[in-house]
Amino acid sequence: MSSPPIRQLALQGAAAILVLSLAWPYYGLHGEAMPWRETSLAIGGAALLFATLSRQPWWWRVIHAGFMPLVWYTQSLAIDPGWFLLAAILLLLVYRGALTGQVPLYLSNxxxxxxxxxxxxxxxxxxxxxxxxxxxxxxxxxxxxxxxxxxxxxxxxxxxxxxxxxxxxxxxxxxxxxxxxxxxxxxxxxxxxxxxxxxxxxxxxxxxxxxxxxxxxxxxxxxxxxxxxxxxxxxxxxxxxxxxxxxxx
Structure with a gap:
């Protein structure tokens, strides 16, 4: 059985493949540029549908719905890639348990x-x-x-x-x-x-x-x-x- 992170990536990938397999031929036949904002929203909607059908917890549904639109929005800001690398390193240093064992950082009060x-x-x-x-x-x-x-x-x-x-x-x-x-x-x-x-x-x-x-x-x-x-x-x-x-x- 694949690990939970792999399953979540596969769900996002399935949503992207579904939307792009429909959008690319349509806009290609009409000679129009792909509207990436609308496409990202469609991928988010498909991912939300898949997450709901597979009975994902509510927080995963929110993540799946917002992931691709956030990718599009972030790309439009033209941020230097080095900042993303730094953010990824910091997240790994602090939230390694969430990635490897689905254990986020909780602090006892x-x-x-x-x-x-x-x-x-x-x-x-x-x-x-x-x-x-x-x-x-x-x-x-x-x-x-x-x-x-x-x-x-x-x-x-x-x-x-x-x-x-x-x-x-x-x-x-x-x-x-x-x-x-x-x-x-x-x-x-x-x-x-x-x-x-x-x-x-x-x-x-x-x-x-x-x-x-x-x-x-x-x-x-x-x-x-x-x-x-x-x-x-x-x-x-x-x-x-x-x-x-x-x-x-």
Missing amino acids: KQTVQALAELLAERGASRFLDLGAGLGSTTVPLADALPDSHFTGVENAPLTWLVGRLLSVGRPNIRWRWDDLWQENLSDYDVVYAFLSPAPMPRLWEKVRAEMKPGSLFISNSFPVPGVVPAQVIEVACTPPRPLYCYPL
């Missing part, structure tokens, strides 16, 4: 950190793992609040890892790692926390069940494990709602 701190305090000294730790917005304040516990953050986007590494300096109870979350051995931890996306949750749950020890706890921010009823749901007082789904092993 202060209310969530407080709820986690209270939960960890009830358990006593723990070994805590943050999968996809981002900038350290969870790991760093928890390490300050609970000096008797040990915290590990795993992040695979270079720039966000670097920021988190700098923020964790001077905190001996933090281990900050640049690595793939799928390579981390979960058996080394009492509590594993994830704020990812719906896409990796089934696979992550399989890993949790295979590796985490009895008595340990898996916590997912915002995204429940499909088909599994959590033992506890902590409703964090924040906007938008960010419930914590707790799954004891």
Whole structure:
């Protein structure tokens, strides 16, 4: 099965092929120049239709509808290509997880950190793992609040890892790692926390069940494990709602 990014590119490609296969012969026979603005809008409409028929999430439908019109508009601005290369590099450095694992950069808020701190305090000294730790917005304040516990953050986007590494300096109870979350051995931890996306949750749950020890706890921010009823749901007082789904092993 092709990867999700490849499937999305294939959908855009199908929309472009459909529209261009109709537009090119028509305007060619009439000896007219291709109206690229209208053509880009037609491709966007076809991509939206395909995304809807294939039951894509709403945000993918918006992306597909706007992608080609934005390409046309950006091309009309005659921006130096070097800026696009720089933007692509920066996006890769920050949002690598979104490209490779459908995991965008989410930052835990202060209310969530407080709820986690209270939960960890009830358990006593723990070994805590943050999968996809981002900038350290969870790991760093928890390490300050609970000096008797040990915290590990795993992040695979270079720039966000670097920021988190700098923020964790001077905190001996933090281990900050640049690595793939799928390579981390979960058996080394009492509590594993994830704020990812719906896409990796089934696979992550399989890993949790295979590796985490009895008595340990898996916590997912915002995204429940499909088909599994959590033992506890902590409703964090924040906007938008960010419930914590707790799954004891």
